[in-house]
Amino acid sequence: MWHTLLKVCVLVGPAFACCGNAHGRAPDMQAPGIVPKASPEQFELAFWNSIKDSTHASDYEAYLKAYPKGRFAPLAQARMARLRAPPAQGAAAQGPPAPAAKAKQAPAKPAAPASSGASPAAPPAAAAATPAVAKAGAEIRDCPACPVLVAIPAGSFTMGNNTSDPSEKPAHQVTIATPFAIGKFEVTVQQWNACVDARGCPAIAQPANTPPNAPMRDLSWDDAQQYVKWLGTASGKPYRLPTEAEWEFAARGGTATRYWWGEQMVPGKANCKDCGPPWSADRPAGVGSFAANPYGVHDTSGSLWEWVSDCWHNNFKNAPVDGSSWDQPNCRVRVIRGGSWREGAAYMVASTRFRYDASVRQWQNGFRVARSLK
Structure with a gap:
């Protein structure tokens, strides 16, 4: 799988991605300082405008x-x-x-x-x-502009895969001791633009005729951090990216099979080129176009690669077993999970993971949000 990924250039390692970005992107997409300064007054005004007619x-x-x-x-x-x-x-x-x-x-x-x-x-x-804590599968919305969350229970699971790519080894037991909530869908164009309008996020052009419910793409890990910071200010809640363990736990939906629906690919379960309709080579389907997993979470297989909080490590040796983020100082290469609509069925398995430079925007990368529940 690893060699196939590099060979077809669907996704590339951080160094090559930066090189490709420099040759294939307009300079302003990487220019520093493009995000307008946000102030508490602007956040407050954005919050008020989102609820003033409620x-x-x-x-x-x-x-x-x-x-x-x-x-x-x-x-x-x-x-x-x-x-x-x-x-x-x-x-x-x-x-x-x-x-x-x-x-x-x-x-x-x-x-x-x-x-x-x-x-x-x-x-x-x-x-x-x-x-006291939302029942597993319950939907939560902290503010009108906030993405809908799904409550995920505490629990234990086997993370990784001993029969797949070396980066997914060793499979190991992880226990998430407290419930958390994760985005029911990936962050959409409409939700991202609410942050742009509040001057909390950069305006990032999407392809022509992109609908508001399309997953927001061409985002870096740094972009995602700006969004969760704005969302936390606007909602008063501690929003963040999910940890890699939380992401896989939510994506599996309480199952232990290769895909959340079983051991074999089933047409119509995921947004990928081998996964059946609806599919287009040009763009991912709108969020929620495919069925949710048993936890009520959509689009964890295919659609977009999703940023998580963790720093990239080549495998799971010595990985945390408590579901926490595996980080390190000055980390600039971060984990992405789940595959995209451009990949084949082999990338739809729940354990699929890859890496990308945190500062680089790539047209197959997006994210979903998370926060703790206590």
């Missing part, structure tokens, strides 16, 4: 938690009071049905407000029924 009191409460003395605090307090005004029972009854209809996991849905840091608006009985 009809959910929890959105205004989230704003007040992030900016208790913000410029819009009086207005947020007034709107929150109005939305929670009597008849309180009617207001409380109006909120939950929408998320319950969205996913057939009614007991799990009340956990979303608890995860977003908002105080419960429901009566004490409903609050008592809300679990």
Whole structure:
């Protein structure tokens, strides 16, 4: 697999990638200092603009938690009071049905407000029924501009693959002691542009006629770090990239097979050139075009290679066994996972991994976000 990758030039090592980037990209794509300076005022304004027309009191409460003395605090307090005004029972009854209809996991849905840091608006009985941590598979959305997250349970699994590429060896037991949440989808063009509009991320051109729900690509690891920093400020939550172990745990969806759906490729399960329709050589499909795995996570096989937080190591010898990020000082080569729509079925296995220079943008690379749940 490794030699095939280099031979067909689908993906390349960091040094060659930099060389190719210098010859094949416009200079401004690598120019330093292209990101406009972001200020707390700009973040606050972006947050407010994303919720100012909301009809959910929890959105205004989230704003007040992030900016208790913000410029819009009086207005947020007034709107929150109005939305929670009597008849309180009617207001409380109006909120939950929408998320319950969205996913057939009614007991799990009340956990979303608890995860977003908002105080419960429901009566004490409903609050008592809300679990401290979102049920596995429950969806969480911390702010209107935030990507939808999926709650992933704590647990143990075998990471890596002893019968595949040497970089995936040795297969080893990893225990993730606390639940976390990961993006249900890869970050989309629309979500990235919200960060651009708030002056927290650089504007990066996408191919003509790219739809808003397309996964945002041509991103470096450094770009992804700017996005999670902005998202954390806008939401008041500790967003980050998933660790490599968290990513594989979520991608496997509780399974131990080569692919999350079994040992053999099944057409229509992933976005790759050997995986069946919908597929186009020109671009990846929109997020969610293929079925979710058992944890409710989409597009971990194919679509885009996804950045994770870890520094690249040539194999898993001496890798952490607690799910933490395997980092080192001044690391400039980072891990990407999952393959892309341009690769074949061999790259769709849950253990597939590769490396890329953290500062280099590549048209098959994107990411999804994560955060801890406590």
